[in-house]
Amino acid sequence: MVTAAVARREVRATLVLAVPLVLTQLAQMTMSFVDVIMIGRLGTAALAAGVLGSSTFFTLLLVCVGMVLAVNPSVAQSYGAGDEAEVGRWARQGLWLGVFLGVPLVALFGYAEPLLRAAGQEPATAALAADYLRAIRWGVLPNLWFAALRSLCEGTGRPRPVLVVMLIAAGVNVLCNWVLMYGKLGFPALGLEGAGWASALAMTTMFALLGGYVRRSPEFRRYRIFAGLRRPDGPHLRRLFRLGWPIGVNFGLEAGLFLVATLLVGLFGTAALAAHQVALNAASVTFMVPLGIGMAGTVRVGQAVGRGDGAAAARAGWAAIGMGASFMLAAALLFWLRPEWVVWLYTGQGGGEGVAPETVELAALLLGIAAVFQLFDGTQATAAGALRGLKDTRVPMLIGGFSYWVVGMSAAVGLGFGLRLGATGIWWGLTLGLATAAVLLTARFRRRVRAEAAAAPAVLTARP
Numbered sequence: 001m002v003t004a005a006v007a008r009r010e011v012r013a014t015l016v017l018a019v020p021l022v023l024t025q026l027a028q029m030t031m032s033f034v035d036v037i038m039i040g041r042l043g044t045a046a047l048a049a050g051v052l053g054s055s056t057f058f059t060l061l062l063v064c065v066g067m068v069l070a071v072n073p074s075v076a077q078s079y080g081a082g083d084e085a086e087v088g089r090w091a092r093q094g095l096w097l098g099v100f101l102g103v104p105l106v107a108l109f110g111y112a113e114p115l116l117r118a119a120g121q122e123p124a125t126a127a128l129a130a131d132y133l134r135a136i137r138w139g140v141l142p143n144l145w146f147a148a149l150r151s152l153c154e155g156t157g158r159p160r161p162v163l164v165v166m167l168i169a170a171g172v173n174v175l176c177n178w179v180l181m182y183g184k185l186g187f188p189a190l191g192l193e194g195a196g197w198a199s200a201l202a203m204t205t206m207f208a209l210l211g212g213y214v215r216r217s218p219e220f221r222r223y224r225i226f227a228g229l230r231r232p233d234g235p236h237l238r239r240l241f242r243l244g245w246p247i248g249v250n251f252g253l254e255a256g257l258f259l260v261a262t263l264l265v266g267l268f269g270t271a272a273l274a275a276h277q278v279a280l281n282a283a284s285v286t287f288m289v290p291l292g293i294g295m296a297g298t299v300r301v302g303q304a305v306g307r308g309d310g311a312a313a314a315r316a317g318w319a320a321i322g323m324g325a326s327f328m329l330a331a332a333l334l335f336w337l338r339p340e341w342v343v344w345l346y347t348g349q350g351g352g353e354g355v356a357p358e359t360v361e362l363a364a365l366l367l368g369i370a371a372v373f374q375l376f377d378g379t380q381a382t383a384a385g386a387l388r389g390l391k392d393t394r395v396p397m398l399i400g401g402f403s404y405w406v407v408g409m410s411a412a413v414g415l416g417f418g419l420r421l422g423a424t425g426i427w428w429g430l431t432l433g434l435a436t437a438a439v440l441l442t443a444r445f446r447r448r449v450r451a452e453a454a455a456a457p458a459v460l461t462a463r464p
Contacts, residue, residue: 010319014296018323020159022292027166029288031173031202032058038177039195046192049128052121053196056129057109057136059255061143064101066251068094068147070244072295073302073388075155080306087156088223089233093240094148095225096232102141109137128192135196139203146207149214149225154299158219165209173202246397247388253397257404261412261430265423268416271359272423278359279366279427282342283373286331290324290378294385297321301389314449317386321379321442328378336371339364362423369427376434383441390448399440408433 032054039050071094078086108115113130117123150162176198183189190197214220258280265276297320304312335342343363380403387396412429415421421428 006315007319010300010315011323014293014300014316014319014323017154017157017159017299018293018296018320020163021154021295022289024159024163024166025288025292026285027163027170029285031170031199034170034174035177035195035199038174038181039192042181042191045124046128049125050132050192050195052116052125053112053129053132053136053192055259056112056116057133059252059259060105060108061140062255063248063252064098064105064140064144065147066248067101067241067244068098068144069151069247069388070094070097070240070393071148071151072155072298073391074240074243075152076299076302076389077306077391079156080303081308082306084222087152088225088227089236090240091148091152091223091225092229093233093237094151095145095229096237097240097244098141098144098148102144106137106140109133109140131193132196135193136199137196139200142200142207143203146203146210149207149210152214152220152223152225153210154295155302156219157299157303161210161213161217165206165213168209169202169206172205173198176201243391243393246393250384250393250397250400253400253404257408257430257433260409261426264412264416265426268422272362274359275362275366276423276426278343278363279370282335282345282367283370283377286328286374287377287381289327289331290381291385293320293324293327294382297382297385298389301386302391305390310449313389317383317389317445317449320386321382321445324378324382325375328374331378332371332374335367335374339367342367365424366427369424369431373427373431373434376431376438379438380434380441383438383445386445387441387448390445392444392448395444396441399444400437403437403440404433407436 035054036047036050040047042050071090074090075087078090112133113126116126116129121129146165153159153162177195179185179187180190180194180197181192182194211226214225262273262276262280266273297317300316300320301313304310304316343360384396384400387393408430410429411432412426415425415429416423417425419425
């Protein structure tokens with residue numbers, strides 16, 4: 001029986017951890033937002049190539065980052081068990097996993113132009129996007145190493161250094177964009193290629209600052225993260241990869257769902273695509289909150305598992321799921337009751353100069369659907385985070401694939417094209433897919449903590 005006082009303590013503890021995680025995610029999203037704005041000043045051709053290049057880069061990088069994020073629950077469980085040697089070992093293998101994933105990706109981006117042209121892109125656009133990718137690829141390894149060290153900090157319950165580093169990197173990104181894209185302070189104007197170099201420098205800054213902090217901080221020095229890095233630890237590296245690849249695939253499945261949805265909405269015309277981007281961007285901003293709460297849930301659940309406290313693991317998971325759903329309920333009410341306020345932020349009063357009235361009207365309609373969408377998106381994100389704390393990643397990956405693509409995409413195509421509902425049909429299909437994921441992931445967490453915690457709290461870790 002969980003008393004109100006115990007529940008309040010759990011919510012407070014989760015909030016203390018979640019707030020800097022949410023702010024970190026928002027800062028990271030701001031970097032991409034600023035890039036789009038600054039690239040837009042280079043003209044339509046650069047903007048089109050920039051969208052193509054950044055979409056390609058960050059989709060593939062996200063899959064690799066997802067794999068490296070397996071460090072988080074591994075560290076959290078070892079930290080909860082009081083095993084300092086294992087904490088350091090998992091972080092070191094995360095750095096090695098970044099090498100094995102990042103080197104092939106860096107090489108792949110070196111052949112970006114012929115690959116993009118083979119995919120049917122316009123030669124001029126492919127050439128510009130390839131210039132961007134050849135520059136930004138040098139940020140791949142630092143970004144993956146940063147993800148490993150970020151997982152170390154968050155897994156041990158210390159997310160604030162990550163937030164500080166991300167805020168500094170956001171400033172570095174803006175400054176380097178200004179200097180390298182537009183040719184300031186005596187540097188040549190590199191245009192879109194300059195944006196790639198700026199992002200690579202920002203990613204390198206992220207790793208350098210966090211690495212320096214981890215190396216010098218008394219809190220982390222005892223874990224000896226940078227000792228013994230001469231060769232990887234095969235058994236631990238394989239366990240980390242087995243835990244992480246389903247996370248990466250699931251991230252890719254979800255990102256791919258929204259990418260394909262955007263392409264499908266584009267078939268209904270420019271006005272529909274613009275309205276879709278307004279609604280999707282607004283939903284993406286609010287999604288950062290349950291995403292951060294889900295990350296906090298991963299840590300809280302993982303640490304409880306490490307202590308062998310099954311009841312605490314259950315409380316931590318349900319607290320994260322409830323908090324994520326509660327926030328998204330508030331966001332849903334805003335989208336439902338005052339969609340015009342949200343549209344105004346993107347288009348200006350009365351739709352903004354040059355914004356078609358049908359775009360404004362459709363954006364408001366899609367935000368009404370997004371109100372329902374939000375509830376399920378927040379729930380499935382936090383439930384997935386709680387399951388990662390149990391090191392349960394393979395079944396959630398299968399649930400994601402089924403929910404996003406079998407249910408969600410099939411429904412989107414059927415409603416959007418079969419029933420001719422257009423962009424609204426696409427959004428109702430996405431909503432149905434997220435609802436399926438929310439129900440199945442929540443049920444999965446309920447089964448795991450009930451069955452296994454009751455039988456043997458100390459063996460909540462998912463079986464390989």
